[in-house]
Amino acid sequence: MIDLLQLKGVNPIGQRIEDDILLILAESNVSEPESCSGCGSKPVYKHGKRTHVYADTPMHGMPVKVEIERQRYRCQSCGTVIVPNIPSLDEKRVVTKRLIEFVQARCFNNTFTLLANETGLAVNTIKAIALDYTEDLETSVYRETPRLLGLDEVMISGGYRAVMVNLEMNTLFDIHDNRKLASMRQYFEKLKDKDNIEWVCADMWEPYKVLISEQIPQAKLVIDRFHVVRMASNAMEQIRKKLQSELSHSERLKVKKNIRWSLLKGSKSKSEYDHEVVEYIRENYPELALAYDLKETFFNIYEFPDRASGEAAYKEWKDAIPLKFSPEFNTVIKIVDSHYEDIFNYFDCPITNGYTEAMNGVMKAANRMGRGYSYEVIRAKLLFSKIARQSGSVIVQPYSDRPSHLKEASPKEKSFRDYGASILTLDTMSERGELD
Numbered sequence: 440m441i442d443l444l445q446l447k448g449v450n451p452i453g454q455r456i457e458d459d460i461l462l463i464l465a466e467s468n469v470s471e472p473e474s475c476s477g478c479g480s481k482p483v484y485k486h487g488k489r490t491h492v493y494a495d496t497p498m499h500g501m502p503v504k505v506e507i508e509r510q511r512y513r514c515q516s517c518g519t520v521i522v523p524n525i526p527s528l529d530e531k532r533v534v535t536k537r538l539i540e541f542v543q544a545r546c547f548n549n550t551f552t553l554l555a556n557e558t559g560l561a562v563n564t565i566k567a568i569a570l571d572y573t574e575d576l577e578t579s580v581y582r583e584t585p586r587l588l589g590l591d592e593v594m595i596s597g598g599y600r601a602v603m604v605n606l607e608m609n610t611l612f613d614i615h616d617n618r619k620l621a622s623m624r625q626y627f628e629k630l631k632d633k634d635n636i637e638w639v640c641a642d643m644w645e646p647y648k649v650l651i652s653e654q655i656p657q658a659k660l661v662i663d664r665f666h667v668v669r670m671a672s673n674a675m676e677q678i679r680k681k682l683q684s685e686l687s688h689s690e691r692l693k694v695k696k697n698i699r700w701s702l703l704k705g706s707k708s709k710s711e712y713d714h715e716v717v718e719y720i721r722e723n724y725p726e727l728a729l730a731y732d733l734k735e736t737f738f739n740i741y742e743f744p745d746r747a748s749g750e751a752a753y754k755e756w757k758d759a760i761p762l763k764f765s766p767e768f769n770t771v772i773k774i775v776d777s778h779y780e781d782i783f784n785y786f787d788c789p790i791t792n793g794y795t796e797a798m799n800g801v802m803k804a805a806n807r808m809g810r811g812y813s814y815e816v817i818r819a820k821l822l823f824s825k826i827a828r829q830s831g832s833v834i835v836q837p838y839s840d841r842p843s844h845l846k847e848a849s850p851k852e853k854s855f856r857d858y859g860a861s862i863l864t865l866d867t868m869s870e871r872g873e874l875d
């Protein structure tokens with residue numbers, strides 16, 4: 440019969456379909472061992488046959504299993520039983536090696552359930568293959584260490600993880616299990632080419648300061664603007680709550696609905712209704728309008744063209760705060776002043792962490808995946824998705840910036856520089872459900 444199996448060391452002898460599985464019967468055709476693998480004596484004797492079933496790559500839309508009858512041998516001197524190795528089989532997982540490759544090529548772009556259905560393997564086996572593969576990739580894949588690094592924390596699978604983004608290339612650089620100082624220190628100690636990092640964008644978490652000064656002293660910190668302006672929103676909210684609670688019941692009924700959201704929105708994203716609300720507040724509740732204006736003015740500091748005018752705008756804003764609002768806005772001032780350099784570094788390098796839609800989408804997907812996958816699997820799916828990594832990498836022309844002693848390399852040489860997984864691609868994949 441024609442060998443449709445094309446599996447080295449195995450001869451097909453028949454086939455049948457059983458429970459929607461294509462079962463191929465085969466015998467091994469590897470040669471008899473010359474000597475005992477235990478003691479080296481010759482000869483060895485035939486010692487019965489055993490049948491083993493190996494899962495193989497799907498065919499005609501059906502899972503495939505290969506039932507192989509294997510000859511066993513026994514050594515007369517030491518009693519060792521020898522089953523000659525068939526190189527195309529993976530004995531650990533009882534599958535063909537090409538099935539392992541099949542799963543590896545798909546496991547970060549498809550759901551494990553889909554792969555399990557396609558191959559007839561258990562979901563847990565798919566997961567085990569994916570995790571083995573992750574370990575291999577972890578040691579073999581090198582991602583370019585970013586020049587502009589975004590450090591953020593995201594809840595993934597029950598824990599806050601440190602998510603690292605290449606802000607220049609818009610790629611996911613790495614995800615670290617947690618953001619505790621000791622653990623992050625270990626991470627940075629091992630990080631290759633950490634001298635590449637020039638700027639780090641992060642929130643006001645103190646250990647980052649320690650980490651940067653210890654591990655990447657050449658890098659400068661920019662406090663993420665979102666975390667800064669949020670403080671002014673919080674201050675305005677406290678004032679709004681206080682003022683609203685002081686209103687009489689009948690007055691409270693007159694207050695427009697949803698004023699909270701209308702006031703919190705930035706001027707760019709306001710609807711006509713939001714503008715009406717603000718006008719209404721201005722006419723009827725001037726004190727709340729003042730708190731609102733202070734919030735808006737604070738946000739606007741970031742719109743100034745350079746550091747000097749930004750700093751001047753902040754000073755002006757500080758001076759404009761009326762005494763009655765100092766309990767709320769003084770908290771903002773205190774924090775801004777204690778992180779002054781790092782906050783205004785923004786004007787020297789205007790980077791920010793999660794303000795792209797795509798990044799939010801990816802992080803939401805990571806969160807959602809937490810229901811079905813362990814942290815390790817989610818991390819691997821995000822970092823090692825082949826499609827996302829391809830779109831995140833850049834073709835490097837030969838010689839462009841190679842060290843001079845390497846320049847005599849082949850002129851045909853062209854290599855890819857891996858910056859990690861493209862966030863845009865990951866977001867598209869998550870929308871298509873390919874990450875779930």
Ligand SMILES: [Zn+2]
Pocket residue numbers: 475476477478479480514515516517518519
């Ligand atoms: Zn022996």
